[in-house]
Amino acid sequence: xxxxxxxxxxxxxxxxxxxxxxxxxxxxxxxxxxxxxxxxxxxxxxxxxxxxxxxxxxxxxxxxxxxxxxxxxxxxxxxx
Numbered sequence: 001x002x003x004x005x006x007x008x009x010x011x012x013x014x015x016x017x018x019x020x021x022x023x024x025x026x027x028x029x030x031x032x033x034x035x036x037x038x039x040x041x042x043x044x045x046x047x048x049x050x051x052x053x054x055x056x057x058x059x060x061x062x063x064x065x066x067x068x069x070x071x072x073x074x075x076x077x078x079x080x
Contacts, residue, residue: 001063003071006033015041016072020064028054033068041065 004027006018014032021027030046043065045054056064 001067003067006068006071006075014044016068018068018071020067022064031064031068033065033072041069043068 001023002021004019004021006016008015009017013034015035016033018031018033019027019029020031028045032044032046034042034044036042043056043061045052045056047053
């Protein structure tokens with residue numbers, strides 16, 4: 001699993017948008033990373049015509065979210 005690109009959006013609604021390679025054969029684009037009021041992070045798949053284009057098992061969602069938060073924190077620290 002590898003974060004390919006992570007960026008802070010100009011519009012409100014998400015802390016970041018990101019693209020991820022789950023494997024060498026599967027890539028997902030335009031995922032949203034949000035932070036809940038309680039401080040917990042969550043990842044959402046993009047929507048098409050108002051419908052989510054993917055869903056994730058909770059264990060996979062946790063892995064994706066942890067990878068995205070780590071990448072975002074790296075960006076905030078100058079990409080180190």
